[in-house]
Amino acid sequence: MSSQSYIRRPNRPLQVYAAIFLIVLYVPVLFLPLFSFNDSIYVKFPLTGFTTQWYVELFHREPVWAALMNSVRVGVTTSIIATGFGVFAAKAIIRYRIPGRGPLVGFIMLPLVVPGIIFGVALLVLLSQLGVPLSLYTVTIGHVIVCLPFAIATMIPRFEGFDPSVEEASADLGENAWWTFWRVTFPIVFPGILASLLLTFTVSFDEFIMAFFLSGSDPTLPMYIWGQLRFPKEFPSILAMASIILLVSFIVVFIGQWINRDAQATTLANEEDK
Amino acid sequence: MSGESATSANSGSPKPPGTGRLGRLLQRSEAARGLSLLSPTLLIMFIGVAVPFGILIVMSFWTQIGFGFDTSPTVANYENFGERPIYGALLKRSLWMSSAATAATVLLCYPMAYFVAFHIHRNKMIWIVLITLPFWTSYLLRVFAWKVVLGYEGVINSALMTLGLIKAPLEFLLYSQSAVVITLAHAWAAFAILPMYVSLEKIDKSLLEAATDLGDGPVRRFLRITLPLSMPGVISASLLIFIPTTGDYITPALLGGPDGAMIGNLIQKQFGAINNWPMGATLSIILMLSIAAIALVFMFVTNFVRKRIS
Amino acid sequence: MKQSDAYISIRNVNKLFGSFQAISDVSIDIRQGEFFSLLGSSGCGKTTLLRMLAGFEMPTSGEIFIDGQPMSEVPPHRRPVNMVFQSYAIFPHLNVRDNIAYGLRKRKLSRAKRDTMVDEMLELIKLPEYGDRKANQLSGGQRQRIALARALILRPKVLLLDEPLGALDKQLREQMQLELRALQKTVGITFVFVTHDQEEALTLSDRIAVMANGRELQVDTPTRLYERPVNRDVASFIGNMNFFEGKITGISDHRASVDVKGLGHVTTTNFDAKLKPGVDICIAIRPEKLILTENEPRNTGNKARGQMDKAAYLGERSHYYVRLDGISQPVAISAQNRQRAEGAPEEKRPIWISWEDDAFVVLEDG
Numbered sequence: 010m011s012s013q014s015y016i017r018r019p020n021r022p023l024q025v026y027a028a029i030f031l032i033v034l035y036v037p038v039l040f041l042p043l044f045s046f047n048d049s050i051y052v053k054f055p056l057t058g059f060t061t062q063w064y065v066e067l068f069h070r071e072p073v074w075a076a077l078m079n080s081v082r083v084g085v086t087t088s089i090i091a092t093g094f095g096v097f098a099a100k101a102i103i104r105y106r107i108p109g110r111g112p113l114v115g116f117i118m119l120p121l122v123v124p125g126i127i128f129g130v131a132l133l134v135l136l137s138q139l140g141v142p143l144s145l146y147t148v149t150i151g152h153v154i155v156c157l158p159f160a161i162a163t164m165i166p167r168f169e170g171f172d173p174s175v176e177e178a179s180a181d182l183g184e185n186a187w188w189t190f191w192r193v194t195f196p197i198v199f200p201g202i203l204a205s206l207l208l209t210f211t212v213s214f215d216e217f218i219m220a221f222f223l224s225g226s227d228p229t230l231p232m233y234i235w236g237q238l239r240f241p242k243e244f245p246s247i248l249a250m251a252s253i254i255l256l257v258s259f260i261v262v263f264i265g266q267w268i269n270r271d272a273q274a275t276t277l278a279n280e281e282d283k
Numbered sequence: 284m285s286g287e288s289a290t291s292a293n294s295g296s297p298k299p300p301g302t303g304r305l306g307r308l309l310q311r312s313e314a315a316r317g318l319s320l321l322s323p324t325l326l327i328m329f330i331g332v333a334v335p336f337g338i339l340i341v342m343s344f345w346t347q348i349g350f351g352f353d354t355s356p357t358v359a360n361y362e363n364f365g366e367r368p369i370y371g372a373l374l375k376r377s378l379w380m381s382s383a384a385t386a387a388t389v390l391l392c393y394p395m396a397y398f399v400a401f402h403i404h405r406n407k408m409i410w411i412v413l414i415t416l417p418f419w420t421s422y423l424l425r426v427f428a429w430k431v432v433l434g435y436e437g438v439i440n441s442a443l444m445t446l447g448l449i450k451a452p453l454e455f456l457l458y459s460q461s462a463v464v465i466t467l468a469h470a471w472a473a474f475a476i477l478p479m480y481v482s483l484e485k486i487d488k489s490l491l492e493a494a495t496d497l498g499d500g501p502v503r504r505f506l507r508i509t510l511p512l513s514m515p516g517v518i519s520a521s522l523l524i525f526i527p528t529t530g531d532y533i534t535p536a537l538l539g540g541p542d543g544a545m546i547g548n549l550i551q552k553q554f555g556a557i558n559n560w561p562m563g564a565t566l567s568i569i570l571m572l573s574i575a576a577i578a579l580v581f582m583f584v585t586n587f588v589r590k591r592i593s
Numbered sequence: 594m595k596q597s598d599a600y601i602s603i604r605n606v607n608k609l610f611g612s613f614q615a616i617s618d619v620s621i622d623i624r625q626g627e628f629f630s631l632l633g634s635s636g637c638g639k640t641t642l643l644r645m646l647a648g649f650e651m652p653t654s655g656e657i658f659i660d661g662q663p664m665s666e667v668p669p670h671r672r673p674v675n676m677v678f679q680s681y682a683i684f685p686h687l688n689v690r691d692n693i694a695y696g697l698r699k700r701k702l703s704r705a706k707r708d709t710m711v712d713e714m715l716e717l718i719k720l721p722e723y724g725d726r727k728a729n730q731l732s733g734g735q736r737q738r739i740a741l742a743r744a745l746i747l748r749p750k751v752l753l754l755d756e757p758l759g760a761l762d763k764q765l766r767e768q769m770q771l772e773l774r775a776l777q778k779t780v781g782i783t784f785v786f787v788t789h790d791q792e793e794a795l796t797l798s799d800r801i802a803v804m805a806n807g808r809e810l811q812v813d814t815p816t817r818l819y820e821r822p823v824n825r826d827v828a829s830f831i832g833n834m835n836f837f838e839g840k841i842t843g844i845s846d847h848r849a850s851v852d853v854k855g856l857g858h859v860t861t862t863n864f865d866a867k868l869k870p871g872v873d874i875c876i877a878i879r880p881e882k883l884i885l886t887e888n889e890p891r892n893t894g895n896k897a898r899g900q901m902d903k904a905a906y907l908g909e910r911s912h913y914y915v916r917l918d919g920i921s922q923p924v925a926i927s928a929q930n931r932q933r934a935e936g937a938p939e940e941k942r943p944i945w946i947s948w949e950d951d952a953f954v955v956l957e958d959g
Binding site: 030116247254 | 313328335391394397419423432436522
């Protein structure tokens with residue numbers, strides 16, 4: 010036996026399985042960029058030739074840019090609101106003995122498990138009864154609700170990971186709650202905040218169902234794509250757009266996960282304890 | 284002094300300037316401080332979740348008249364659900380399909396979670412990020428990718444035809460229940476792996492060595508130690524997938540065709556083309572209740588089994 | 594102690610966590626410039642009491658006065674006390690200099706002045722080269738000194754220390770004890786020190802409060818705690834003790850005569866003046882105050898016959914257990930091994946024990 014212990018010695022079939030698993034996980038998604046460079050409006054084999062014309066075409070389409078800007082606006086607003094609330098919620102959940110903490114946390118995490126369509130129609134019914142016209146604002150409200158659990162789940166391990174007596178030490182050395190937050194808490198949880206901003210932005214940017222029920226005349230980017238899916242001749246440009254979105258999402262999420270990497274593994278431990 | 288001492292008599296000490304009643308409460312009670320930090324989130328969740336649900340329940344007892352509602356309470360929608368078999372059939376199919384997707388996902392992901400927990404020693408984080416990365420990206424686009432793969436002239440059909448293995452495209456690939464189940468399983472993989480990985484990772488490795496030392500081979504060791512100890516992860520993975528997928532709307536709409544339609548599509552139609560919001564609300568409530576019932580039964584059964592084993 | 598002596602005055606303080614009574618009716622006075630220890634096993638309420646002095650916990654009832662001011666409405670950041678945390682709570686995102694200077698923000702000092710103060714502190718804690726290190730580049734002992742410096746730079750009237758040496762290994766701990774004691778003498782600040790280590794408390798403190806189950810059992814100097822514990826709990830928490838049942842037969846000239854089961858007649862001045870003849874009491878003696886001899890000692894009436902039960906050789910000393918007639922519990926005796934030990938004494942050998950006058954202590958609980 011080498012340095013590996015008996016339990017942890019390599020298991021060849023499992024390694025092969027893991028490799029196949031990752032391939033199956035990524036390959037369907039990678040067909041999108043592959044066909045986006047194919048010189049044919051039909052998405053099928055064999056590939057006919059390399060072209061960038063779909064990207065060029067996309068570049069000149071006004072509605073795409075409008076939808077993109079809508080999504081960015083909604084995404085930025087959502088991520089700031091959700092992360093802002095998330096910081097305080099995570100601190101409250103980890104730091105204080107709150108009566109009924111379990112049920113409260115379960116309630117906040119509800120959007121993680123309840124089907125999006127139910128949230129969508131419930132909010133739609135509320136807004137229509139209040140007479141609120143559907144717009145990008147209503148989409149943002151929906152997205153904040155969807156993103157809050159993600160923000161909190163990203164922040165919780167950050168708060169778990171630092172010694173609460175550090176905040177007490179700050180109070181002991183003469184700083185009030187406000188300065189303690191800015192001089193101690195904020196710098197320490199900052200990676201979590203950054204990760205939460207990136208991840209909630211991505212979730213909002215990619216979110217479809219809430220936007221489907223709650224948007225007015227201004228579509229978000231996923232809404233726009235959905236509208237184009239009915240027309241097979243639009244497929245290639247959707248492929249091009251999808252490839253760009255996927256690439257950017259991958260990069261943003263990778264950065265977000267990387268920033269928060271040491272806090273990652275415990276994130277879902279909490280979800281599981283629910 | 285007299286006014287001051289009247290209030291300070293209660294707290295048992297003189298009141299310094301600048302601290303109000305609220306300030307004192309916040310300083311004294313940890314719970315109050317915690318709740319005040321949590322309150323913005325609770326407020327938005329209350330407005331965004333609890334209130335809409337309440338109205339949804341109320342609306343399920345209304346009746347649609349043209350573009351308005353008759354708000355006199357009636358259970359007609361619920362009766363309607365019982366009388367028209369299409370509703371029940373769609374609900375049953377939805378539950379069945381997401382059960383199948385859940386089972387497939389958990390079974391396929393368990394070995395992967397096991398692999399990362401037990402056989403990756405360095406750079407575990409990279410593996411976790413690799414596995415979860417697709418999950419964060421657009422659900423719509425991932426479903427669309429499967430449409431490209433499974434389509435009538437999609438990747439699989441055209442590849443098989445180019446290779447000459449089949450003459451005509453395989454029609455069962457797209458617009459079928461299997462297409463929906465495959466896509467759901469793929470889309471929710473990260474949700475299955477993470478909780479299972481966490482509970483596998485938590486298992487003290489010396490327990491496995493102890494089991495081996497006491498005479499268990501790899502298979503018995505897995506069945507007697509690893510699997511029971513990772514059950515919490517399996518259970519939460521199952522619930523985390525089953526609950527949201529039952530109400531999924533995009534996947535059946537893009538890939539399901541008429542045979543693969545699910546209850547989510549029907550709910551969407553009530554709020555769209557059919558324009559019967561109260562019926563849509565009723566269907567949403569019924570969906571929620573059936574999910575909750577099944578989740579409870581599932582948890583009860585697994586807990587019962589776990590207790591019997593141990 | 595007179596009320597005016599007290600710099601910190603803890604008055605009838607109770608603390609409930611839900612239904613759990615962490616502190617029950619504690620009253621302690623601490624003098625200015627004193628090294629005061631709160632000693633007890635874990636869960637006795639000593640840390641809760643310290644955190645109440647710092648302001649992190651509020652008394653459920655009762656009041657704490659510091660320098661004559663009631664503290665119940667004063668939040669932690671306005672109290673004239675600073676704390677050294679058990680985990681040290683070094684700010685992980687700041688270097689050593691910024692950690693030490695943390696509390697100076699509100700003083701509105703010039704940069705140069707602040708730097709000199711920090712430099713002085715780094716000198717004081719003997720870490721002048723470490724100013725630019727981050728917290729994770731420091732050893733436990735270094736963190737402990739920085740936590741001290743960070744608090745001391747603010748010149749607090751009271752320094753609270755929550756088991757500050759608990760995380761250090763034995764050798765370092767003994768070195769830090771000496772440094773801490775010297776430091777306290779240099780800066781002259783009142784130290785309130787929490788520990789579960791009786792030896793540490795005895796070494797460091799001017800006075801000690803022994804705590805158990807949320808109450809203070811005895812507040813006294815180290816010598817008095819050791820020599821005249823008031824009850825069994827204090828006596829057995831600090832060092833080892835042999836307990837006997839007895840009855841007071843007479844009191845004359847500040848001296849009590851006690852009839853002790855298994856020993857016979859004992860006299861001592863160590864007793865509470867409130868006790869009257871005829872009362873059943875508990876009487877105790879430290880193992881090292883008993884003298885073991887082969888033959889019957891002459892010139893003393895303070896002696897008893899027994900049988901050797903067991904012996905344990907510990908190098909510098911040996912522990913013997915001797916059976917006396919009439920009591921089931923063997924009596925423990927600790928003796929210095931002045932001569933070379935000659936193997937274990939044989940069991941059941943008849944033996945004599947004797948003691949000096951006043952070696953016994955009469956305890957409060959009978």
